[in-house]
Amino acid sequence: MKNTSSINIFLKEVGETSGFGWRFLTQWFRPRYEIKEFIKQCYIIGYKSLPLIGLTGFIMGLVLTMQLRPTMVDYGVESQIPAIVGIAIIREIGPVITALIFAGKIGSSIGAELGSMKVTEQIDAMEVSGTNPFKYLVVSRILATTFMLPVLVILSDTISLYGAYLGVNIRNVTSFQLFWIQVFDSLSFNDVLPAFIKTYFFGFAVGLIGCYKGYNSNKGTEGVGKSANSSVVVSSVLIFIIDLLAVQITDLLGFN
Amino acid sequence: MIENDQNNTIVLKIRNLNKAFGDNKVLSDFNLELYKNQNIVVLGKSGSGKSVLIKCIIGLLKPDSGSIEIFNKNSLDLNTDELDKIRAKIGFLFQSNALYDSMTVRDNLEFPLRRHWISYSQDEIQKMVVQALTDVQLAHTIDMMPVELSGGMRKRIALARTLILKPEIILYDEPTTGLDPITGKEIINLMVEIKNKYNTSSLIISHDIKCVKYASDNVIILLEGKCYASGKYEDLILSKDEKVKQFFE
Amino acid sequence: MKNIFFKNVKLGVFVLSGLLLLILLLYMIGRNRNMFGSNFNLRARFENVQGLKAGNNVRFSGIDIGTVKEVKIINDTLMEVEMIIDKKVKNILKKNAIVSITTDGLVGNKIVNITAVKSPSLYAEENDILPSKKSIDTDVMLRTLSKTNNDIAEIANNLKLTINKLNSSEGLWTLLNDKTISKNIDNALAEVNSASNNINNISRDIRTITKDIKKGKGTIGKLIRDTLLSKTIEEAVNNIKNAGVNILKLSSDLDNTVLNIDTIINNGEGTVHALMKDSGIVIKINKSLDNIQEGSKGFSDNMNALKHNILFRGYFRKLEKSRQKQ
Ligand SMILES: Nc1ncnc2c1ncn2[C@@H]1O[C@H](COP(=O)(O)OP(=O)(O)O)[C@@H](O)[C@H]1O
Ligand SMILES: [Mg+2]
Numbered sequence: 001m002k003n004t005s006s007i008n009i010f011l012k013e014v015g016e017t018s019g020f021g022w023r024f025l026t027q028w029f030r031p032r033y034e035i036k037e038f039i040k041q042c043y044i045i046g047y048k049s050l051p052l053i054g055l056t057g058f059i060m061g062l063v064l065t066m067q068l069r070p071t072m073v074d075y076g077v078e079s080q081i082p083a084i085v086g087i088a089i090i091r092e093i094g095p096v097i098t099a100l101i102f103a104g105k106i107g108s109s110i111g112a113e114l115g116s117m118k119v120t121e122q123i124d125a126m127e128v129s130g131t132n133p134f135k136y137l138v139v140s141r142i143l144a145t146t147f148m149l150p151v152l153v154i155l156s157d158t159i160s161l162y163g164a165y166l167g168v169n170i171r172n173v174t175s176f177q178l179f180w181i182q183v184f185d186s187l188s189f190n191d192v193l194p195a196f197i198k199t200y201f202f203g204f205a206v207g208l209i210g211c212y213k214g215y216n217s218n219k220g221t222e223g224v225g226k227s228a229n230s231s232v233v234v235s236s237v238l239i240f241i242i243d244l245l246a247v248q249i250t251d252l253l254g255f256n
Numbered sequence: 257m258i259e260n261d262q263n264n265t266i267v268l269k270i271r272n273l274n275k276a277f278g279d280n281k282v283l284s285d286f287n288l289e290l291y292k293n294q295n296i297v298v299l300g301k302s303g304s305g306k307s308v309l310i311k312c313i314i315g316l317l318k319p320d321s322g323s324i325e326i327f328n329k330n331s332l333d334l335n336t337d338e339l340d341k342i343r344a345k346i347g348f349l350f351q352s353n354a355l356y357d358s359m360t361v362r363d364n365l366e367f368p369l370r371r372h373w374i375s376y377s378q379d380e381i382q383k384m385v386v387q388a389l390t391d392v393q394l395a396h397t398i399d400m401m402p403v404e405l406s407g408g409m410r411k412r413i414a415l416a417r418t419l420i421l422k423p424e425i426i427l428y429d430e431p432t433t434g435l436d437p438i439t440g441k442e443i444i445n446l447m448v449e450i451k452n453k454y455n456t457s458s459l460i461i462s463h464d465i466k467c468v469k470y471a472s473d474n475v476i477i478l479l480e481g482k483c484y485a486s487g488k489y490e491d492l493i494l495s496k497d498e499k500v501k502q503f504f505e
Numbered sequence: 506m507k508n509i510f511f512k513n514v515k516l517g518v519f520v521l522s523g524l525l526l527l528i529l530l531l532y533m534i535g536r537n538r539n540m541f542g543s544n545f546n547l548r549a550r551f552e553n554v555q556g557l558k559a560g561n562n563v564r565f566s567g568i569d570i571g572t573v574k575e576v577k578i579i580n581d582t583l584m585e586v587e588m589i590i591d592k593k594v595k596n597i598l599k600k601n602a603i604v605s606i607t608t609d610g611l612v613g614n615k616i617v618n619i620t621a622v623k624s625p626s627l628y629a630e631e632n633d634i635l636p637s638k639k640s641i642d643t644d645v646m647l648r649t650l651s652k653t654n655n656d657i658a659e660i661a662n663n664l665k666l667t668i669n670k671l672n673s674s675e676g677l678w679t680l681l682n683d684k685t686i687s688k689n690i691d692n693a694l695a696e697v698n699s700a701s702n703n704i705n706n707i708s709r710d711i712r713t714i715t716k717d718i719k720k721g722k723g724t725i726g727k728l729i730r731d732t733l734l735s736k737t738i739e740e741a742v743n744n745i746k747n748a749g750v751n752i753l754k755l756s757s758d759l760d761n762t763v764l765n766i767d768t769i770i771n772n773g774e775g776t777v778h779a780l781m782k783d784s785g786i787v788i789k790i791n792k793s794l795d796n797i798q799e800g801s802k803g804f805s806d807n808m809n810a811l812k813h814n815i816l817f818r819g820y821f822r823k824l825e826k827s828r829q830k831q
Pocket of ligand 1: 300304307
């Protein structure tokens with residue numbers, strides 16, 4: 001009995017989230033356009049996340065390189081480190097780790113912000129004030145996460161690769177030029193484009209879940225905390241699911 | 257049924273309003289009329305459905321049945337654009353103020369002016385914002401954030417925000433709840449001042465007896481989803497009915 | 506107002522830098538893929554493309570000059586490889602240049618190698634089919650080397666058994682009285698013994714070398730590159746095979762000799778002494794012993810050649826050094 005009801009709750013949640021996403025898809029291109037708010041959100045969501053994402057990206061590239069080195073040396077392919085790290089970062093680790101950090105930072109803040117706006121009736125106040133709160137709050141944020149995450153991922157990839165370059169140079173000397181040539185040599189469009197395209201979906205997922213959880217927050221401060229928490233959890237899981245789908249689709253299309 | 261000596265135009269008429277959440281019947285066959293330049297106080301216990309009532313009026317909740325006529329138009333039949341034009345003439349003061357935390361006081365006040373069919377010049381907006389803030393005696397807070405203000409100040413900023421479009425009807429949701437008695441009195445004085453200055457009609461939701469005493473032209477007692485009793489404060493206070501008496505103790 | 510202006514500027518810088526990096530990344534990859542810039546097509550046909558794929562590099566005398574555009578199947582025994590070649594080599598590359606498929610390093614990607622031929626010819630043009638060379642698959646070569654080596658090891662074991670048989674043969678010891686035969690046998694035995702030791706050592710060495718090559722480790726793994734490697738492996742395999750043939754012959758000769766002597770003695774065909782007088786038999790025995798000596802010498806020669814094979818030279822030198830140290 002309890003089992004079925006929790007399954008029902010889960011299904012209801014999935015259904016409502018899909019409905020929310022559908023509402024976004026049918027609304028975002030219709031006027032009125034909240035361009036100012038969109039740009040403001042881009043600034044907060046994109047630009048303001050750069051230091052955190054840059055730092056984690058840098059450490060990731062550095063650590064990945066240092067962790068890989070012993071094994072690569074064992075196999076006598078130390079010179080292949082830039083190629084392998086490059087592929088790993090561009091194809092998988094860069095997008096996914098950045099998206100997860102992004103979910104942690106932005107998903108929770110959107111969930112909490114919209115949640116507290118809901119609880120303190122700010123969303124109702126917007127509606128009464130003649131502004132469509134869905135467009136003003138939700139559309140602008142989902143669009144901002146969708147378009148900012150890919151930018152963040154590219155910057156993070158670059159910083160990660162720079163970290164990897166430093167990592168290579170701890171024990172060895174590789175010129176800056178040679179490192180990049182090796183990285184680019186090993187990459188193909190099939191590595192970059194699917195990885196780049198999936199980041200849009202990651203961004204969309206983080207924005208959608210954060211907004212849905214916040215927008216449908218329960219009354220009370222506990223509800224706000226729950227919204228923030230569950231938006232991080234759900235969007236992180238969703239990122240992995242999208243990642244799985246992405247790899248399967250690129251496989252099917254023969255881009256691997 | 258109600259004597260009104262000031263003006264005979266009805267601005268708000270509610271007929272047989274029903275609203276239930278699942279099995280919880282909050283409003284059942286509720287009736288109300290609000291005349292021009294009249295202040296009605298709706299008295300009711302906590303959880304009796306007062307907030308539900310005014311949210312139905314402003315269109316935040318959809319009633320199950322009944323009619324709500326605002327300026328002789330049934331607000332339930334309107335599309336979003338028409339509803340928004342009606343809403344522009346109604347001020348709504350939220351129980352929790354609902355000030356936008358992420359915006360300055362100025363931006364909070366400018367927010368209702370964003371309506372797409374209104375376009376004011378920068379100068380006009382500045383003038384309106386200053387005017388509204390002066391009405392609530394808080395002109396100096398224009399560049400502050402809501403969190404920097406006290407509870408009473410926030411209530412007054414919220415009031416300024418509802419006033420900025422010069423509404424003809426103002427709906428107050430428990431304007432004095434959560435404030436100390438002195439600040440509460442200040443808000444009540446402000447409500448009376450506004451009514452006299454702008455010739456507005458107001459529906460004041462409250463369980464504060466001071467509100468009734470100083471700000472009401474008429475009182476409605478909301479009990480079990482119905483209009484249980486109505487009349488002037490001076491009359492109701494003499495009522496023998498136990499259920500009415502409990503509000504005035 | 507000013508605040509918002511600066512925020513927008515920062516946002517603009519942020520977005521543009523991301524965009525710029527993406528464009529740069531795609532451009533860099535595209536440059537490698539020959540997607541941008543001018544180029545022309547060349548083709549070559551093979552029986553087996555060994556897993557060559559679109560996107561693999563094309564090298565001309567060791568310089569990257571293009572990529573594989575497509576690998577097509579023409580019929581069940583012919584594959585066509587279409588290559589995109591940089592225009593810069595258009596007036597350098599000739600029609601008679603030879604195309605082969607090799608591996609970039611030992612464990613790397615497949616690459617197409619174009620090698621110039623010294624004889625005069627016209628310059629290659631758009632869509633020309635260049636002559637191709639059947640290439641040697643290093644992987645297959647390594648497998649052959651390892652298998653040949655195993656065979657040799659087995660033969661060496663056989664040889665040891667034969668020597669044992671020789672030692673335990675009664676007839677043989679009787680023969681030792683005869684001075685000439687006795688000296689001959691001594692020589693042959695010594696030769697055979699050293700040959701069999703030699704085989705064991707070398708076959709062990711080869712095993713480690715092939716293992717190392719497969720792992721891509723050690724000096725050999727680092728230094729040896731495709732074509733050179735396949736050539737040396739081919740030589741090594743031939744040497745080992747020859748050595749194997751020699752040793753097989755040696756082993757059967759030995760077997761025969763012992764058998765001969767034993768049957769003669771066991772059948773009691775006269776006294777030993779009388780037997781010895783029979784010069785026919787003595788000549789026969791002496792001749793087979795000569796054969797044995799020759800066979801083992803041939804084997805040793807092969808092994809020496811193997812030692813001087815480029816592939817193993819460095820390795821054996823190192824081995825020698827470490828032996829001297831001990
Ligand atoms: N959105 C809602 N969903 C379900 N029940 C609600 C909702 N809003 C109000 N109620 C219920 O309606 C009743 C009246 O609530 P409300 O009008 O807020 O009371 P109050 O008179 O104190 O303002 C309460 O019992 C409350 O549980
Ligand atoms: Mg209430």
